[in-house]
Amino acid sequence: MIRSVILGSGSALPKRCVSNAELAEQVDTSDEWIRERTGITQRYIAGEDETTGTLATAAAQAALDDAGVSIGDIDLIVLATATPDRTFPATATQVQAALGGKGFAAFDVAAVCSGFLYAMGTVDSMLRSGMAKCAIVIGSETFSRILDWEDRTTCVLFGDGAGAMVVEAQDVAEDGPGLLATRLHAEGEHCDLLYVDGGPSTTGEVGKLRMKGREVFRHAVTNLSSVLVEVLEDAGHVPGDIDWVVPHQANQRILDATAKKLGLPLEKLVVTVGQHANTSAASVPLAYDVARRDGRIKQGDLVMLEAMGGGFTWGASLLRV
Ligand code: ACO
DSSP, X not given: OEEEEEEEEEEEOOSEEEEHHHHTTTSSOOHHHHHHHHOXXXXXXXXXXXXXXXXXXXXXXXXXXXXXXXXXXXOEEEEEOSSOSXXXXXXXXXXXXXXXXXXXEEEEEOOGGGHHHHHHHHHHHHHHTTSOSEEEEEEEEEGGGGOOTTOHXXXXXXXXXXXXXXXXXXXXXXXXXXXXXXXXXXXXXXXXXXXXXXXXXXXXXXXXXXEOHHHHHHHHHHHHHHHXXXXXXXXXXXXXXXXXXXXXXXXXXXXXXXXXXXXXXXXXXXOOHHHHOBOGGGHHHHHHHHHHHTTSSOTTOEEEEEEEETTTEEEEEEEEO
């Protein structure tokens, strides 16, 4: 059977790391408040020479190197972001050019924090239908550029970064590697709970992130628990079969509550929110890359990727590494 198999992963972070204490010098907050409510201790913030496109290119190149594949072998790039370098062209096309690629399809996907799951679902469909053979899937964000630095309820929660995976269509055995099941959802009626108050077709300005944190928290736990059960059922697995969950890194308390609801031991969660904060579409591939490189995620492991974000949008993918 044809499956989308992950050949390698890579990630990139901005040079500047900002601790909670440093942030508390500019914003009315404290290390203690941020740590207790979110688990975040620091975040990386892009400098003037760093953009969603440059971070995405660095992560994609690292993923190519890790996979032992050159840009000449790639015939698709899909990049998930809510903070593109420009309104258009798609940042994926800039990454294609920066990597020395030409001719093949390259486009962006916008599903905010669930963006990487939406990008992976799209790529998986294209690979299994034969539209492409080998793709780079990227999540890259510079949320620091859309934060209201006067709003302490949101600006302490986010960071910048990028993660990428090289994914190839391969003919594998039933118990072989690859993406086993993916589910994606959206509920646009909740668009006012987490959004950016600008856009090219409305204000003509980029706008700033606005969020009703408590409401988002409640929906996140419910939606993530139910999509994980759906994906496990689709793939014929039970929670106990999972080796690692690589969740969207929004908040330690959302991760804990979701794991508890499913009866998953906390040791099975890959948690990077403390170091990276919430990097939106970049958080899942960034966390995956960290856990694969430090030896936690190994070949043959059953890994669940999951995310929820503005829209609301949410989704999950189960894969055999
Ligand atoms: N520093 C210090 N105090 C703060 C800060 C801050 N940065 N932010 C808010 N406070 C204060 C508030 O003003 C309030 O004070 P008051 O009681 O005097 O009015 C108090 O802390 C409590 O505020 P709440 O908003 O009720 O705090 P809550 O316990 O709900 O925690 C948080 C807020 C962390 C945002 C929480 O609601 C949450 O985690 N929500 C999930 C949102 C999220 O993670 N979104 C990410 C994007 S969506 C996603 O990725 C899934």
